Amino acid sequence: MSTFSLQDLEEIISSRADVKDGSSWTAKLVSGGVEKASKKLGEEAFETVIAALKETDEALVGESADLLYHLLVVLHVRGVKIDTVLEELARRTQQSGIAEKASRSQ
Numbered sequence: 001m002s003t004f005s006l007q008d009l010e011e012i013i014s015s016r017a018d019v020k021d022g023s024s025w026t027a028k029l030v031s032g033g034v035e036k037a038s039k040k041l042g043e044e045a046f047e048t049v050i051a052a053l054k055e056t057d058e059a060l061v062g063e064s065a066d067l068l069y070h071l072l073v074v075l076h077v078r079g080v081k082i083d084t085v086l087e088e089l090a091r092r093t094q095q096s097g098i099a100e101k102a103s104r105s106q
């Protein structure tokens, strides 16, 4: 199991977000605001779907890493902590997805 966590990457993103010397992709994305970061997230989501449908496991791993990184950049720009998302996922473990969907349609 990896010892690297999403919280570790969140910290790296936070530490790179204000770099002004042109060396940081994170800073470039953050400077474009939520519009630019979200557009890139959408592209990475699409590339992940294509990898899942017709590329190698290695390609899927690479696209998944891109996707998670760009999601964390969007969360950073919006000021939402990854812990808040993980807490929501933890809350959802109390119920199956099918049961949750059924409870919404009643």
Ligand SMILES: N=c1c2ncn([C@@H]3O[C@H](COP(=O)(O)OP(=O)(O)OP(=O)(O)O)[C@@H](O)[C@H]3O)c2ncn1[C@@H]1O[C@H](COP(=O)(O)O)[C@@H](O)[C@H]1O
Binding pocket: 012, 013, 016, 023, 024, 025, 026, 027, 065, 066, 069
């Ligand atoms: N995990 C990532 C990470 N994943 C992807 N990317 C960058 O995201 C950018 C866009 O990726 P694409 O695959 O879409 O490449 P592209 O050239 O824009 O597009 P295509 O031509 O491939 O369509 C590339 O520049 C990638 O390097 C990342 N950039 C940074 N990180 C992490 O953030 C840290 C800080 O990075 P900087 O902010 O750049 O210093 C790094 O050490 C990493 O830990």
